[in-house]
Amino acid sequence: MAQDNLLVVENMHLYFKTRNGIVQAVDNVSFNLERGKSMVIVGESGCGKTSLGRAILRLLPENVCRYDGRCLLNGEDIMELSDEDFRKMIRWKKAALVPQSSMNSLNPVIKVSEQVAEPVLLHSLVDDKDEALKRAAAAFKKVGIPVDFLGRYPFELSGGMRQRVAIATSLITDPDFIVLDEPTSALDVLTQANIMNVLTRLKQQIDISFILITHDVSTSSEIADMAAIMYAGQIVEFTDARTFFGKPLHPYSERLMESVPTLEADDKLGYIPGQPPSLINPPTGCRFADRCNERFELCSQDPPEFVVEGGRMVKCWLYKESGERYVS
Numbered sequence: 001m002a003q004d005n006l007l008v009v010e011n012m013h014l015y016f017k018t019r020n021g022i023v024q025a026v027d028n029v030s031f032n033l034e035r036g037k038s039m040v041i042v043g044e045s046g047c048g049k050t051s052l053g054r055a056i057l058r059l060l061p062e063n064v065c066r067y068d069g070r071c072l073l074n075g076e077d078i079m080e081l082s083d084e085d086f087r088k089m090i091r092w093k094k095a096a097l098v099p100q101s102s103m104n105s106l107n108p109v110i111k112v113s114e115q116v117a118e119p120v121l122l123h124s125l126v127d128d129k130d131e132a133l134k135r136a137a138a139a140f141k142k143v144g145i146p147v148d149f150l151g152r153y154p155f156e157l158s159g160g161m162r163q164r165v166a167i168a169t170s171l172i173t174d175p176d177f178i179v180l181d182e183p184t185s186a187l188d189v190l191t192q193a194n195i196m197n198v199l200t201r202l203k204q205q206i207d208i209s210f211i212l213i214t215h216d217v218s219t220s221s222e223i224a225d226m227a228a229i230m231y232a233g234q235i236v237e238f239t240d241a242r243t244f245f246g247k248p249l250h251p252y253s254e255r256l257m258e259s260v261p262t263l264e265a266d267d268k269l270g271y272i273p274g275q276p277p278s279l280i281n282p283p284t285g286c287r288f289a290d291r292c293n294e295r296f297e298l299c300s301q302d303p304p305e306f307v308v309e310g311g312r313m314v315k316c317w318l319y320k321e322s323g324e325r326y327v328s
């Protein structure tokens with residue numbers, strides 16, 4: 001394990017109990033994130049991205065029936081902490097979440113400054129409300145909201161500004177990393193680009209890491225240092241983003257990239273025929289095999305995580321000869 005890992009996730013499982021069976025939303029997921037770096041988790045809707053983010057932050061619904069693995073933050077296994085200690089010591093203070101649709105979840109009758117300031121008051125990180133509001137003003141500056149917006153109500157702000165408010169709220173406690181779940185999905189393309197610029201600037205200016213959850217490959221390529229590709233509850237490829245966006249390796253990643261529109265390409269956009277498998281009793285072999293045009297006999301067995309040239313992890317039998325098995 002490299003010395004400067006901020007976060008190491010090993011063999012994470014998160015299963016939900018439902019009337020129809022057990023949903024294996026996160027199934028044996030491992031990755032590591034170096035300090036100051038950012039990663040993007042990409043994959044189709046329903047592949048487990050949000051569940052993975054919530055598993056890391058231990059924000060779990062009631063119907064969880066399996067939740068285990070290791071999650072080392074600054075070398076400490078935070079999975080070992082009691083719920084109370086996790087809430088007091090980790091959530092917000094070390095790791096914060098900007099949930100999906102957070103910009104639409106602001107309380108309409110409370111001024112945005114008070115909503116941004118709430119986490120520092122709740123966690124007693126400041127002595128009084130004045131101090132909390134000063135911190136809110138500083139967070140506003142960081143995300144590029146004029147400070148005179150502090151006294152406004154959410155309905156007085158545009159969608160992009162409300163998303164910045166949500167990001168400011170996650171920054172106010174100075175966490176080591178933030179999980180952003182689809183931070184740009186409801187915004188127009190220009191505003192999406194603005195939000196991505198805000199995140200890129202923050203990464204350069206303050207010592208913070210991001211885990212960006214998205215199904216939008218193109219907006220994520222700008223900010224990510226690392227890319228994790230999720231398919232049917234598992235990470236099938238994990239690599240540095242620059243290499244990934246240049247040349248994805250897993251057949252699923254390749255198809256995913258072919259489906260991204262570019263200005264230069266005049267070919268038809270690619271698509272992946274079929275549907276991802278159900279996460280209730282998923283296939284025992286490679287979960288992508290049914291949709292993969294490169295499948296062969298071995299694909300009926302669960303592929304190990306192979307490490308190939310450049311330290312890239314790819315969970316695919318095609319790399320059996322060129323790769324070594326990944327040991328976290």
Ligand SMILES: Nc1ncnc2c1ncn2[C@@H]1O[C@H](COP(=O)(O)OP(=O)(O)OP(=O)(O)O)[C@@H](O)[C@H]1O
Binds near residue numbers: 048051215279
């Ligand atoms: N509390 C729950 N109970 C049962 N199943 C759940 C629960 N939460 C999520 N799931 C299921 O787990 C799987 C993964 O869901 P998740 O929301 O993590 O995927 P996602 O990749 O984030 O999707 P999207 O991009 O649409 O947000 C899906 O099949 C979803 O229906």
